[in-house]
Amino acid sequence: MLSKVDLMKSEHFALDFFKKNGFSRQKCKKCGNNFWAQVARDFCQDASCISYEFIGNPTIPGKLKWKTIREKYLKFFADQGHTKVNRYPVVARWKPDTLFVGASIFDFMPWVLNGSAKPPANPLVIDQPSVRFGDIDNVGLGSGRHCTQFSMMAHHCFNSPKEIYWKEKTVGLCYDFFTKQLKLPGDELTFVENLWKGGGNAGPCFEVMTKGNEIATLVFMQFMQKPAGYVPMKMKVVDTGYGLERISWASQGTPTIYDCIYPKVIDFLKKEGRVKTYNKKVFEEFCKLSSVMNVEDINVEEQRKLLVKQISEKLGVTTDSILEQIYPYHHIYRVADHTKALCFILGDGIVPANIQEGYLARLLIRRGLHSLHRLGIDIELGCIVEKHIRELGDTYPEILERSDDILKMVEVEEEKYKSNIKNAHSAVKKFEDLLLRSGKKKFDKKSFVMLYESRGLDPDIVKEHLNMPADSVTTIDVREEIRKNLEKEEGQKHKFGDYKDEVVGFLSDLPVTEKLYYDDEKKLNGEATILKIFDNLVVLDKTIFYPRGGGAEPDVGNLEGSRVLDVENKNGVIVHTLDTVKGLQEGQIVGLQVDKKTREGITRHHTATHVVNTSSRRVLGEHVWQEGTKKDFDKAYLNVTHYEMPSVEQVKKIEKVANDIIKKKVKVIKSIMGRTEAERKYGFRIYQGGAVPGRDLRIVNIDGWDIEACGGLHIDNTSEIGRVLITKVDKPHDGVIRFIFRVGEAADKWELSRKELLNKCGKLLKVKPASVPTATGKLFVKWKLLRKKLEIKKQKDAKKMVKGMETKKVGTVDLLVKEIPGVGLKELQGVSKQLSTDNTFVALLGVGDKIHVLCSAGKNVGINAGLITSKICSDLGGKGGGSPTLGQGFGVNKSKLKAIVKKIKTELII
Amino acid sequence: MIKKTISDILEETSKTLGGVDIDQLPQILEKFKDDISDMEKELKG
Numbered sequence: 001m002l003s004k005v006d007l008m009k010s011e012h013f014a015l016d017f018f019k020k021n022g023f024s025r026q027k028c029k030k031c032g033n034n035f036w037a038q039v040a041r042d043f044c045q046d047a048s049c050i051s052y053e054f055i056g057n058p059t060i061p062g063k064l065k066w067k068t069i070r071e072k073y074l075k076f077f078a079d080q081g082h083t084k085v086n087r088y089p090v091v092a093r094w095k096p097d098t099l100f101v102g103a104s105i106f107d108f109m110p111w112v113l114n115g116s117a118k119p120p121a122n123p124l125v126i127d128q129p130s131v132r133f134g135d136i137d138n139v140g141l142g143s144g145r146h147c148t149q150f151s152m153m154a155h156h157c158f159n160s161p162k163e164i165y166w167k168e169k170t171v172g173l174c175y176d177f178f179t180k181q182l183k184l185p186g187d188e189l190t191f192v193e194n195l196w197k198g199g200g201n202a203g204p205c206f207e208v209m210t211k212g213n214e215i216a217t218l219v220f221m222q223f224m225q226k227p228a229g230y231v232p233m234k235m236k237v238v239d240t241g242y243g244l245e246r247i248s249w250a251s252q253g254t255p256t257i258y259d260c261i262y263p264k265v266i267d268f269l270k271k272e273g274r275v276k277t278y279n280k281k282v283f284e285e286f287c288k289l290s291s292v293m294n295v296e297d298i299n300v301e302e303q304r305k306l307l308v309k310q311i312s313e314k315l316g317v318t319t320d321s322i323l324e325q326i327y328p329y330h331h332i333y334r335v336a337d338h339t340k341a342l343c344f345i346l347g348d349g350i351v352p353a354n355i356q357e358g359y360l361a362r363l364l365i366r367r368g369l370h371s372l373h374r375l376g377i378d379i380e381l382g383c384i385v386e387k388h389i390r391e392l393g394d395t396y397p398e399i400l401e402r403s404d405d406i407l408k409m410v411e412v413e414e415e416k417y418k419s420n421i422k423n424a425h426s427a428v429k430k431f432e433d434l435l436l437r438s439g440k441k442k443f444d445k446k447s448f449v450m451l452y453e454s455r456g457l458d459p460d461i462v463k464e465h466l467n468m469p470a471d472s473v474t475t476i477d478v479r480e481e482i483r484k485n486l487e488k489e490e491g492q493k494h495k496f497g498d499y500k501d502e503v504v505g506f507l508s509d510l511p512v513t514e515k516l517y518y519d520d521e522k523k524l525n526g527e528a529t530i531l532k533i534f535d536n537l538v539v540l541d542k543t544i545f546y547p548r549g550g551g552a553e554p555d556v557g558n559l560e561g562s563r564v565l566d567v568e569n570k571n572g573v574i575v576h577t578l579d580t581v582k583g584l585q586e587g588q589i590v591g592l593q594v595d596k597k598t599r600e601g602i603t604r605h606h607t608a609t610h611v612v613n614t615s616s617r618r619v620l621g622e623h624v625w626q627e628g629t630k631k632d633f634d635k636a637y638l639n640v641t642h643y644e645m646p647s648v649e650q651v652k653k654i655e656k657v658a659n660d661i662i663k664k665k666v667k668v669i670k671s672i673m674g675r676t677e678a679e680r681k682y683g684f685r686i687y688q689g690g691a692v693p694g695r696d697l698r699i700v701n702i703d704g705w706d707i708e709a710c711g712g713l714h715i716d717n718t719s720e721i722g723r724v725l726i727t728k729v730d731k732p733h734d735g736v737i738r739f740i741f742r743v744g745e746a747a748d749k750w751e752l753s754r755k756e757l758l759n760k761c762g763k764l765l766k767v768k769p770a771s772v773p774t775a776t777g778k779l780f781v782k783w784k785l786l787r788k789k790l791e792i793k794k795q796k797d798a799k800k801m802v803k804g805m806e807t808k809k810v811g812t813v814d815l816l817v818k819e820i821p822g823v824g825l826k827e828l829q830g831v832s833k834q835l836s837t838d839n840t841f842v843a844l845l846g847v848g849d850k851i852h853v854l855c856s857a858g859k860n861v862g863i864n865a866g867l868i869t870s871k872i873c874s875d876l877g878g879k880g881g882g883s884p885t886l887g888q889g890f891g892v893n894k895s896k897l898k899a900i901v902k903k904i905k906t907e908l909i910i
Numbered sequence: 911m912i913k914k915t916i917s918d919i920l921e922e923t924s925k926t927l928g929g930v931d932i933d934q935l936p937q938i939l940e941k942f943k944d945d946i947s948d949m950e951k952e953l954k955g
Binding site: 787 | 914916922923927932939940943945949950952
């Protein structure tokens, strides 16, 4: 086991390359890190140690645009023996622990790095668009260098089973690329020694710097992180990352990274917002010094104030004038950054929603709109997104292809936001009143989260409408809280069964169960040996019972005369829950029989789920992904991502498209395929059900229609489905649509039951089925009218009853205790309403078959009506209770009535 | 113009009553009828 100190030993960094090329090892006088440079330097050139010295003084000649650098990079590494690999989606659907791809190495995590899958090429070069939400508050005039979406160009080398290249060549290639391809002078480069950690892996790394700009990182991944330290990995991996936008920035020397990536968008926003041109000297000075700003380490707001003060003193301009110049640009950069990120996120299939990736997409749209609002720009956000799409389209044509979808989603989301913002002031005010009434004096984190979740109001917007002081909560804190809540929900969802600890314990000693159900999905019987019995749970050496999983319900059936009620898979050990284990013993060979109707029903519904999923994508758009499913023998549901409720016509069309495929009798081919091969052949659409573990994937191919990685049981031909009937469409949460459907006989049966239901309604209403809605409407109106009439009558009756009832004044309280023969609780309520004031206490006893009790107390009375009611009812042999202002109940013992009334009057001093 | 299916009619009926559970429709209609009869009696008596 190695420690961090072991990993940072100089032997990991002392390369022949450095010696041969005139580099020497030096120590930064500010951060203390060791670094390699060709000239003597005091500082390592990291942004936290020096300002951005390249602003206005670029280190790479030629003012190169990102597209040129990208082409040069990919060509250089291809010429050096690397295979060019196409980019992966920014949504990490293959990676179970991450929402977005944050770096190119995510493409190969965990399956390539843990040896489960082969890399798509080796060595390889890639331009991987990446997304990082951790830096979102640095975007704009934060650090001036952070982008929510950026391109990580990389060359990777997986040194297993034999070494291809390692540190010397990696550093050499990096040096050659910068100095020979981009003509960056070698003495302007420093290689800073550091330790990289991520995703459970670690290794020494060089951070490549030039004049305060980190333009690349070269990681030599070779250790696994364990709680007690580090152990060597089987595979040594060269993991590099070259920041495309950072390199372009180093070449253009613009004030911020944003000015160099999308100048046209920036100019457009400046024009639309009528933003004054800044004082170049002041603005550049601010941008150079903002190198130290990083939200991870400091409070950006505080740091910004300090910088402004510093510049004000140095250049002799007022702080107000500096702030007036920089703030519009802060918002311009934010809009430009967020809209570019949306092109990739929405283009790669995310729909704005309240959860997970969808929530983050929504966040970007709302922050973008908020910034537009602050700039006073009255244009649609989609207009800016479209400008990015046009700019990105030739490099990433897939984004151009999805532009209609992307723009529609932004439009729908913008409408939702505008409707929210319209009501923001009153929503915040109501929430504040609620907090004040409950004694709170500050608007805390929980309140921000609640207002976001209930009204969709972003914390930035809430702050603008707040009257009461707010806790110093940042947007990051609120997002983190929401994320934690989501994780909690997810954790609960995936809880395994209700097995006791001792059951889980005994399962861990058992071998993996042989799965016979994949051999022939139509085979319904077999034999197996009982390995273990615990309570009503049985584990066999092999089974034909398909366990619950992937949204599919389990098989049920018979095990040597006992009924199989449930089947679950616990880490490969399949556990059968029986109604009884009487007569069964460990070691016994038993007969297994799966229930035919259940198996066939679940299997047909499962294949139909794949069919409906693709049908909905064909009708609603390419953004549609499966979000969740449940398959039972008589019905199934499929949740898909979509931004609005589909119309009746769209639903009918989805149903028709699905039924056309069923009629075409398409083969359903099931095969096992290597992960990398499957991804290369079919793309990432195969991960409809989320990340799938393992080296090999089970591919279910509805020939020419739908291909998914799926461990479920399926039919052999779509014709076996019979037909699909979508019986309900729902919206379980924002951004997700649920189709509930039934197939074959289940659909027929359901249709029949609906027909019977409608006939029954028709008979009740004495009308034809088609007239049921109209007749129901009439009945409802009649019911409401009579209810109103009855209400009026009761009020009149109560008024009559109240006549002659007088309260007695005791101190400041008006008291009345009254028995009223022959009335129920409703009448007592009417009487109480007539008599109630802030100073009245009324105890009413309606004497019929039983005694109804009602006590009410005005707010100034100081008597607890609920407690008194409880006591009276208990004394009368009944039950009652309520709030301090109203109590209701009943008693049964009429013989005690007079004594009780007397007792109440005495106790209440009448 | 799409012809109304049985499901569409039931859905429309449910919406008339504020979106009640379709499976419960007969029981709900029955209850309305009983309530109406009781209320009429109460108003008369």
